[in-house]
Amino acid sequence: MNTIEKHNMHVMPTYGRFDVVLEKGSGCVAVDEDKKEYIDFGSGIGVNSLGFCDDDWADAIFSQAHAVQHTSNYYYTKTSSDFAERLTTATGYQKLFFGNSGAEANECAIKLAKKYSFDKYGKQAGRNIIITLENSFHGRTIATLSATGQEVFHNYFFPFVGGFVNVKANDIADLKEKLATYENKVCAVMFECIQGEGGVIPLEKEFVNAIFSECEKRDILTICDEVQTGVGRTGKFLASENYNVKPNITTLAKGLAGGVPIGVCMADEKCCDVLSKGTHGSTFGGNPISCAGGNVVLSKVLADGFLDEVSKKGEYFKSELEKIDEVEGVDGMGLMIGIRLKTKNAAEVAKACLDEGLLVLTAKDKVRLLPPLTISKQEIDKGIKILKNILDR
Numbered sequence: 001m002n003t004i005e006k007h008n009m010h011v012m013p014t015y016g017r018f019d020v021v022l023e024k025g026s027g028c029v030a031v032d033e034d035k036k037e038y039i040d041f042g043s044g045i046g047v048n049s050l051g052f053c054d055d056d057w058a059d060a061i062f063s064q065a066h067a068v069q070h071t072s073n074y075y076y077t078k079t080s081s082d083f084a085e086r087l088t089t090a091t092g093y094q095k096l097f098f099g100n101s102g103a104e105a106n107e108c109a110i111k112l113a114k115k116y117s118f119d120k121y122g123k124q125a126g127r128n129i130i131i132t133l134e135n136s137f138h139g140r141t142i143a144t145l146s147a148t149g150q151e152v153f154h155n156y157f158f159p160f161v162g163g164f165v166n167v168k169a170n171d172i173a174d175l176k177e178k179l180a181t182y183e184n185k186v187c188a189v190m191f192e193c194i195q196g197e198g199g200v201i202p203l204e205k206e207f208v209n210a211i212f213s214e215c216e217k218r219d220i221l222t223i224c225d226e227v228q229t230g231v232g233r234t235g236k237f238l239a240s241e242n243y244n245v246k247p248n249i250t251t252l253a254k255g256l257a258g259g260v261p262i263g264v265c266m267a268d269e270k271c272c273d274v275l276s277k278g279t280h281g282s283t284f285g286g287n288p289i290s291c292a293g294g295n296v297v298l299s300k301v302l303a304d305g306f307l308d309e310v311s312k313k314g315e316y317f318k319s320e321l322e323k324i325d326e327v328e329g330v331d332g333m334g335l336m337i338g339i340r341l342k343t344k345n346a347a348e349v350a351k352a353c354l355d356e357g358l359l360v361l362t363a364k365d366k367v368r369l370l371p372p373l374t375i376s377k378q379e380i381d382k383g384i385k386i387l388k389n390i391l392d393r
């Protein structure tokens with residue numbers, strides 16, 4: 001039995017996969033079982049921020065695995081303390097909680113926001129509603145699915161968690177109306193600066209400003225889900241920096257440790273001590289191997305000039321893509337790119353790219369690119385050439 005048959009026999013069929021077995025990779029190139037090479041414009045789904053198997057990253061993980069791989073959270077490790085210090089310093093947050101995925105980071109944010117209001121206003125106040133946006137995506141656990149503002153996800157798994165109210169993205173009137181309807185009942189507003197799974201849709205500046213001013217007035221916490229947009233993806237370390245706002249809570253995951261599981265929920269001085277001893281936890285959270293990977297990602301992404309390069313590469317992508325006839329427009333920021341097509345089907349384009357040796361993603365009806373942040377101009381050119389040939393057909 002080959003790898004694909006074996007997998008399908010023994011693993012639950014929850015994903016639509018391409019029939020490719022990736023065997024190894026280096027930088028922005030992946031290699032399959034038949035030694036066919038692929039330029040990587042997806043980095044997993046924005047996870048391999050330094051590309052495949054960066055030497056410094058792999059060395060740090062190797063060393064950590066030979067020193068101590070796990071301790072439980074009854075003890076401390078220098079690697080995770082160092083990582084927490086660097087990440088909070090870089091982002092201006094006070095403290096963080098360690099989980100292992102985006103959904104877990106958001107679960108933590110949801111619990112934190114509810115407890116913040118409970119502690120301050122009491123159980124009777126019932127101040128526990130969280131506003132999320134239509135077309136958002138926050139994860140696959142029951143609570144984060146309930147938070148996700150897309151009806152397609154609200155199926156099968158009834159009952160969902162109550163207490164989430166959706167507002168239309170970029171609709172300030174709807175935001176104000178829902179805040180009025182649920183006056184004194186809302187504890188947080190949660191949003192992605194650029195809706196990723198929803199189709200690479202950036203929020204408008206005025207809408208983000210409205211979220212912050214309305215929440216400020218009512219002591220409502222702001223939660224920014226930067227699981228996809230964070231860690232340099234948009235040309236700033238946090239996408240919220242593009243909007244000049246500082247949410248009370250920011251969650252990170254995908255690209256944070258360069259390809260090993262991690263998720264963090266970061267909180268500011270207002271709410272960083274809400275989750276007290278015994279109120280939250282995770283067996284694997286803060287795993288030193290993940291943190292060792294994260295330390296290398298932070299060193300590189302925060303190095304002088306790195307984020308400017310990400311922005312420049314993003315601009316270059318945009319200008320090259322816009323030259324293609326079939327491209328209707330390009331959305332996103334930095335290296336988070338959504339390509340609107342005039343006539344072609346995004347999923348079919350992605351399959352054709354794969355056949356021609358290019359890995360791309362889709363989001364709704366767009367072709368989505370989340371290349372490694374370290375991608376070179378040469379690799380961009382090579383990949384775009386493949387994409388252009390397919391779109392020109």
Ligand SMILES: *Cc1c(COP(=O)(O)O)cnc(C)c1O
Pocket residue numbers: 100101102103104106137138139140192196197225226227228229253254
């Ligand atoms: C991917 C993603 C998640 C979920 O992350 P997992 O690691 O799959 O749990 C949550 N929010 C956003 C914005 C994402 O892109």
